[in-house]
Amino acid sequence: MSNTKLKIEQTAIPDVLVIEPKVFGDERGWFSESFNAIDFAQATGLDIQFVQDNHSFSRQWTLRGMHFQQEHVQGKLVRVVAGSVFDVVVDLRQASPSFGKWVGVELSAQNHRQMWVPPGLAHGFLVLSETAEFLYKTTDYYHPQSEVCLAWNDPTVGIQWPLPPGVLPNINAKDAAGLSWDALPKF
Template structure:
């Protein structure tokens, strides 16, 4: 596994070694000891799997009192995945990093606790899987507005407006969102 720290160094892009031939492929998607060496000593307690159609944007979400670190990957299709630093003591507060994750590139992104997370589906549909370091607590979730100009996220939109949930349409501006 190759580990690459992004512009916000706590966010890590992971590229597995893929062994393939005409029969298919094999890859190791997680090894606790290597993960701890490159990302920190975290324990995963919950795995999630979602399927979304093209043009859907999910996020930017985080939990304030039960923050979740997320190790995310795409097993079908492609998404543009984004992490936003929400840590008030961080020099990168309010900054974002984004990467294309796909079934083809097989990359994974480590989004540590203290970050808002979201993704936009660029393929016809996408299946998105992720491991979490804490349990989902719906009453603790905060949403930051995907289009907040203070963030300036460069989403690769296929149409002018993504498809959003009601929660994401009513999300907070970065300046009003609680920080860690």
């Protein structure tokens, strides 16, 4: 799918979309519309209302995830504005043909790629560069009481994180206590 301003790439989870906005550049630098509701709706067929923007800064090999909310379920439009990350989603929707599958995509300030993460998926990322700044728009407000975390290294899901041999990710206590696939609530 594409329109004049956005290139849309399907992933192995059909409604998870990689979005490439058109970048206009010359010797001075570049310009891009990071989000335009009309273009987004025309290119994706989705009429989305975003209510919150989030911005995080992380150091290399930091892994944030795999998060989702059981209530106030969020769709997310994610992108990187400095550095690069390996961005991952896991389908938790039991009625989905891709239930239990994961998709990982490199997002970077250089490639300008974004990813649409529909509600009902666990989401996380691993910082590949020295540092990274990650921005995301959400379709519902953060509701900490309903946040759940899937274990980043759950063997049933089997996410292949691009970690160098012998390197363990830097994770916080909440992510270290993530639930196994079998114990995890699903949609």
